[in-house]
Amino acid sequence: MSARQSILPLEVRQLVFEASGTRLLHDVNLSLTVGQRTVILGPNGAGKSLLLRLCHGLLTPSSGDINWRGAGTRDRAIRHQAMVFQRPVMLRRSAHANITHTLKIRGVARSERRERADAALALAGLSSLADRPARLMSGGEQQRLALARAWITEPEVLFLDEPTASLDPAATRAVETLIEGFHTAGTKIIMATHDLGQARRLADEIVFLNKGRLVEFSPARSFFENPETEEGRAFITGDLLW
Amino acid sequence: MSTILNAFSEAGALLASFDADFLAIVGLSLRVSLSAVLIACLIGFPLGAAVALFRFPGRGAVALMLNTFMGLPPVVIGLLVFLILSRSGPLGVLGLLFTPTAMIIAQAILVTPIIAALTRQTVEDLWREYGDHLRSLDARPLDRLGTLIYDARFSLTTAVLAGFGRAIAEVGAVMIVGGNIDHATRVMTTAIALETSKGNLATALGLGIVLLVIALAVTATVQVINAIGARKAAIV
Amino acid sequence: MVVRIASLFAALFLATSFVGVAFVEAQGTPLTLASTTSTENSGLLGDILPRFTKDTGIAIQVVAVGTGAALNLGRSGDVDVLLVHAREDEDAFVAAGYGAFRRDVMFNDFVIVGPDNDPAGLRAQADAASAFGKIAANESEFVSRGDNSGTHKAEMRIWKSTNIDPVIASGRWYKESGSGMGATLNLSAGLNAYTLSDRGTWLSFRNQGDLKIVFEGDPPLNNPYGIILVNPERHPYIQAENALAFIDWITGPRGQDAIAAFRIAEEQLFFPNAARP
Numbered sequence: 001m002s003a004r005q006s007i008l009p010l011e012v013r014q015l016v017f018e019a020s021g022t023r024l025l026h027d028v029n030l031s032l033t034v035g036q037r038t039v040i041l042g043p044n045g046a047g048k049s050l051l052l053r054l055c056h057g058l059l060t061p062s063s064g065d066i067n068w069r070g071a072g073t074r075d076r077a078i079r080h081q082a083m084v085f086q087r088p089v090m091l092r093r094s095a096h097a098n099i100t101h102t103l104k105i106r107g108v109a110r111s112e113r114r115e116r117a118d119a120a121l122a123l124a125g126l127s128s129l130a131d132r133p134a135r136l137m138s139g140g141e142q143q144r145l146a147l148a149r150a151w152i153t154e155p156e157v158l159f160l161d162e163p164t165a166s167l168d169p170a171a172t173r174a175v176e177t178l179i180e181g182f183h184t185a186g187t188k189i190i191m192a193t194h195d196l197g198q199a200r201r202l203a204d205e206i207v208f209l210n211k212g213r214l215v216e217f218s219p220a221r222s223f224f225e226n227p228e229t230e231e232g233r234a235f236i237t238g239d240l241l242w
Numbered sequence: 243m244s245t246i247l248n249a250f251s252e253a254g255a256l257l258a259s260f261d262a263d264f265l266a267i268v269g270l271s272l273r274v275s276l277s278a279v280l281i282a283c284l285i286g287f288p289l290g291a292a293v294a295l296f297r298f299p300g301r302g303a304v305a306l307m308l309n310t311f312m313g314l315p316p317v318v319i320g321l322l323v324f325l326i327l328s329r330s331g332p333l334g335v336l337g338l339l340f341t342p343t344a345m346i347i348a349q350a351i352l353v354t355p356i357i358a359a360l361t362r363q364t365v366e367d368l369w370r371e372y373g374d375h376l377r378s379l380d381a382r383p384l385d386r387l388g389t390l391i392y393d394a395r396f397s398l399t400t401a402v403l404a405g406f407g408r409a410i411a412e413v414g415a416v417m418i419v420g421g422n423i424d425h426a427t428r429v430m431t432t433a434i435a436l437e438t439s440k441g442n443l444a445t446a447l448g449l450g451i452v453l454l455v456i457a458l459a460v461t462a463t464v465q466v467i468n469a470i471g472a473r474k475a476a477i478v
Numbered sequence: 479m480v481v482r483i484a485s486l487f488a489a490l491f492l493a494t495s496f497v498g499v500a501f502v503e504a505q506g507t508p509l510t511l512a513s514t515t516s517t518e519n520s521g522l523l524g525d526i527l528p529r530f531t532k533d534t535g536i537a538i539q540v541v542a543v544g545t546g547a548a549l550n551l552g553r554s555g556d557v558d559v560l561l562v563h564a565r566e567d568e569d570a571f572v573a574a575g576y577g578a579f580r581r582d583v584m585f586n587d588f589v590i591v592g593p594d595n596d597p598a599g600l601r602a603q604a605d606a607a608s609a610f611g612k613i614a615a616n617e618s619e620f621v622s623r624g625d626n627s628g629t630h631k632a633e634m635r636i637w638k639s640t641n642i643d644p645v646i647a648s649g650r651w652y653k654e655s656g657s658g659m660g661a662t663l664n665l666s667a668g669l670n671a672y673t674l675s676d677r678g679t680w681l682s683f684r685n686q687g688d689l690k691i692v693f694e695g696d697p698p699l700n701n702p703y704g705i706i707l708v709n710p711e712r713h714p715y716i717q718a719e720n721a722l723a724f725i726d727w728i729t730g731p732r733g734q735d736a737i738a739a740f741r742i743a744e745e746q747l748f749f750p751n752a753a754r755p
Contacts, residue, residue: 058377078380089375092393092475101389105381133475153379329555329713337507337715339556340541421541424524426508439660440519441667441685 015064039203048192082150140171252448278349290361311355317414360401518542520678544627555713592672619671624654
């Protein structure tokens, strides 16, 4: 996937989102490039999830532009992206069938699906659970399955919306390892979290949102060591902003 | 009172006798109603799911039609099919009036709106859960439809059973388009009507009890299979 | 996964074969006779039609409806032959070209049934008209077919001869069931009311309650049946050849003897009267 021309960079210009008269995102400007693991950080209600959904195309902006500069006219940019949600959407099928379903949607020949799904399950450490109904698996297993399901689409960009918010530390660790695997393979990671520790572990760059505004956009090291804003500093030290 | 008691012994005698004519009537009832339900599923599942998922011109009208037709008396649908299949009607050349096929058509029309309307509700609910994932996958409309119908399969059983219940129990439509012809189009419900008009009330009620037992058996079988499947796929 | 779907909806998929069978069946439609509920419910047709099939090898099926509905089925060409009892309407049907011809087949008679204690005193009456007059004068409950059938038409002819219009009392003592003879008798038995019935249906009716025959035997109560070939020139798919074979059979010695031999409780219900060749 790294050999191909990427849909990146992602250019976000003057992005505004309103719902029933309330402005939830204010004039966000952002440029995200290949390689960096981007973590969108901020307290609950900051607009992290909204920003991810807008960039992925699940929501339509009220105004402003979202541009995948590298996408050109070859096909739909969303086909080169995947998204993993805080509460994974588990189809009412086995773990294995959850993956073959995605392959079918993406037009992979029936003869190839089984083998590729097996490989993805092995990657996520779920081989022994292949025939288990997905909805009977633990939260951590479900999230790993969601990542395996994203993996087989070979995305250039992977959106993650608080993927470990409801998981215990061990499950969180396993999920983070898989995310690292995506990164190593060349997939651009764009993840929302409110977990500072996770942001420190995974982030190359931080997009810090508060109350629907982009407050800071800087390399992770400088954000954590020397935040540019009072709001950023307060968030890092745990003095929550309300 | 004695008529009601006699009805139970009549029902028992009918079931025990394995009388060929009686079994043929039971068989035709099941054949007509199950075929009608099958056709109604083939139309109603995609139709109901499409109304739930897609915004298209006339969508509101279709939804209104489905809900209205759900409550239409069987006799009205029977009359409509009769007029269409009559020799002097638009499809008269097919010569289908007074055949089991005509009865299947009438019952399919009767059942399709029920299945479509219930499918619509079920698929709408499931879309709320699956929507993000399927849109993230950029699934084509037909793939979305297929995924939702397949994954709603255990809930849709309720719709299928509701449709089967309406079909197997109705008399108005099959009487008109079938003609209640002995050895050809006589089903349980028209036989009940006939025995009632002959004053054989115990026999009529006995047939009614048999109908109840058969409907119960079909419903129970489907529900058991469904429950096992649902447990396997962990829907609960 | 495929296997699992198949097993889950196995019952439904079985039905697929049924649909196929039904479509094949539609091809060779047997000769179809529209007749009245009186001939079907009394068991006459069930008794004589198998003899016809045995004699000729021609399969025949019956749609039992009221005479008015039977004539409509003939008008639209949905049946091949009619066996009905409303002489004036039958002649009009043939005259209008819907039927090729009409022949006499048999007759039976109507009877007035009512409560055994006969509150209107019909048993003492000399003719059908005065019997009906008593019912009206006494405002005793009377159930009419009200469905444009042969029996209903016969009833209306008698009312006409009394110069009483019972429909004015509709919903009070005069009740129109709008149903077949059997349903109407069920209603009469339930209300303990008078009604006009053909003798055949009455004798074979099992839910008589307290009802008894309270008047019979007057000429206006005669009930002649005719057979009509639906005009094959109007409807080319009419099975004229088989229909003619049936008409010849039922008006011929084999059919006429079979009608005469049919009995319920040792009583002859229908009297053959076809013109002997």
